[in-house]
Amino acid sequence: MRIRALGVVPGSLPPGPLNAITDVPGVLVGHSTLVGGSVNTGVTAVVPPGYTDGQPGYAGGLPGAIAVGNGYGKLVGSTQVEELGVLETPVLLTGTLSVFRVADALVSWLLARDPAAISLNPVVGETNDGYLSDIRSRPITPEHVFAALDSASAELPAEGNVGAGTGTVALGFKAGIGTASRQVADGVVGVLVQANFSGTLTVLGTPVVPPVEMPVPEGNSCVIIVATDLPLDARQLGRVARRAVFGMGRVGSDFSPGSGDYAIAFSTSRAPAMREYELKGVFQATMEAVEEALLNSLTMATTVTGYNGNTQYAVPHELVSRARRPTPPVV
Incomplete structure (x- = not known):
């Protein structure tokens, strides 16, 4: 169940129609x-507008930025995005040791669509799913990458144990992929997360303790993708990306020194940038959407027994429901 189905409503801003990153027009997920x-394990693809309807891509790229909460990870293509403020390709997520194979396959997919392309900067992130999956086997093939890209759609993305979230765990429970959105300033801020980090699950300020003590796997990380149709330039998107990392604190992240915590933000708009004082609502929308997406990644996940017989249990929904924010009294 998604977190709202359990009566938990993070924040105060309204979500988009799907409450997903695909509420941003033209953004697809596969x-x-x-x-x-x-x-x-698996692959998750976030495809900005420009690669649909047979088009090879978005000419000149889209405004983009990356924030590093803790750099203990492998984020292919990050330095060029930071240097130029431009996102040139879809953003793909996978398991740690498959990130390089995914980046190579993404380049192949892009070259096939654009015979005139000479140089490309693939952006691929990862978290370590080695507790439940044999990462040394590096099982991802180009066909898996192509399948994620070619199946990308504007529908509500699958969450939990799917794609790059198939083997991830977070905050003491089975986690995975999660998504959410917020409407603000005549636009939408959408978020997709790959949750795989440590801490104590916190729902609306209430800690949720596992019913039995369970081992905490190594390899803690989180990758957050923020998309918006609001007109933001690369510098402003950097500010948004930093708030996305801050949003992890709302659900109880301990920001472990062994965690690779990254946020990638991009805008689909080429209009003149918003004024700085208008960003307050965008920051709020980002942190609320990150909070809800992370909670969805947990409540949509199911228990998995995987590599070496390791088991990670899904969070009991009744524990989450108890943390519902009380309805304020009518005055």
């Missing part, structure tokens, strides 16, 4: 999931 034996 997954490729690998499950079997010692493998629980």
Whole structure:
């Protein structure tokens, strides 16, 4: 169940129609999931507008930025995005040791669509799903990457144990992919997360303690993708990306030194940038959407037994429901 179905409503801003990153017009999401034996992993693709309807891509790129909460990870293509303030490709997520194979396959997919392309900067992030999946096997093939890209749609993305979230865990429970959105300033801020980090799950300020003590897997990380149709330049998107990382604190992240915590933000608008004082609502929308997306990544996940017989249990929904924010009295 998504977190709202459990009566938990993070924040105060209204969500978009799907309450997902795909509420941002033109943004698509696709997954490729690998499950079997010692493998629980996959690929998740976030495809900005420009690669639909047979088009090769977005000429000149889109305004983009990256924020690093803790750099213990592998984010292919990050330095060029930071240097130029431009996102040139879809953003893909996967497991740690498959990130390089995914980046290579993404380049192949892009070159096939644009015969005139000479140089490309693929952006691929990862978290370590090695507790539930044999990451040394590096099972991702180009066909898995192409499947995620080619299946990308504007529908509500699958969440939990799917794509790059198939083998991830967070805050003491099975986690995965989560998404959410907020409407603000005549636009939409959408978020998709790959949750795989440590801490104590916190729902609306209330800690949720596992019913039994469970081991905390190594390899803690989180990748957050923020998309918006609001007119933001690269510098402003950097400010938004930093707030996305801040949003992890709302659900109880301990920001471990071994965690690779990144946020990638991009805008689909080429209109003149918003004024700085208008960003307050955008920051609020970003942190609320991150909070809800992370909670969705947990409540949509199911228990998995995987590599070496390791088991990670889904969060009991009744524990989450108890943290519902009380309705304020009518005055």
